[in-house]
Every structure is written in structure tokens, then in C-alpha cells.
Amino acid sequence: MADQLLHILQHALGVDEHGRGEQYRSHFVTGAGSDDHPCCIAAVEQGLMTRRDGATLCFGGDDLFHVTPAGRDYVAANSPPPPKLSRGQRRYQAYLDADCSLTFREWLDTPWCKAA
Known part of the structure; x- marks a missing residue:
């Protein structure tokens, strides 16, 4: 229960x-x-x-x-702790959190992505 x-x-x-x-x-x-x-x-x-x-x-x-x-x-x-994410998973999550109109590939080329 x-x-x-x-x-x-x-x-x-x-x-x-x-x-x-x-x-x-x-x-x-x-x-x-x-x-x-x-x-x-x-x-x-x-x-x-x-x-x-x-x-x-x-x-x-x-x-x-x-x-x-x-x-x-x-x-x-x-609540259990969230699972550990790899660098690539953290980057993709940052892209999803950005909620922008760019594709993931376009987002990867942006300056703010380089910091992620």
C-alpha cells in the first residue's frame, strides 16, 4: 500500500x-x-x-x-532518486527543456548547446 x-x-x-x-x-x-x-x-x-x-x-x-x-x-x-543520465542523455534533456523551434541537430550547433 x-x-x-x-x-x-x-x-x-x-x-x-x-x-x-x-x-x-x-x-x-x-x-x-x-x-x-x-x-x-x-x-x-x-x-x-x-x-x-x-x-x-x-x-x-x-x-x-x-x-x-x-x-x-x-x-x-x-520518491526514488532519478536515474543517472549519460552526457548525451543530459544534452538531449537540455534540448527538450529548451522547448525551441529548432531540430535537435540545429540545436546542437547553437552556442548555448556547446555549454551543455
Whole structure:
């Protein structure tokens, strides 16, 4: 259940399996009968999430769970480290992060790529 809990918290925060990302959200919606609901209830009992009863909400009766600061700390402490990347993989990741209109080959010829 710890792996499922970590996955749910990561998903609720909008981060990847290594805990990386902008944490652009902090909620998870699930209802009784789903596989995730018991895990979210356990997270509430551990103080990692809070719960709003779906019966009081206007979107179909599922419960709304919010990640608490303790839940954010749990994700930071329990997410595995990202894999080590080779120099070429780091360069390609830098190209993807640049989000430019150049092809990878064109980007390789730019001055800022030489520093990567």
C-alpha cells in the first residue's frame, strides 16, 4: 500500500515518479468502490491528505482529497532518486527543456548547446 500511496500523492501533486515537477495541483478525486479510495482514507488517517465528503460537492458524489504539507514532505522523502543520465542523455534533456523551434541537430550547433 505504501507504493500505491506514494503514486497517488505524486499524481495529486502533478509530479513524476521521482517527485520532480512544479506541483501545480494538490487534489485527488475518488469514490467508494474504487481501488484508490481505501488508500486515500488511510492517507487522511496518517495526516497526509484531507477529505471533503463527495455528498456535499457538486461533481458526482466522489470524495475530494487534498494533499497536506505532511503529504508533500512524504513525497519528497519517499520518491526514488532519478536515474543517472549519460552526457548525451543530459544534452538531449537540455534540448527538450529548451522547448525551441529548432531540430535537435540545429540545436546542437547553437552556442548555448556547446555549454551543455
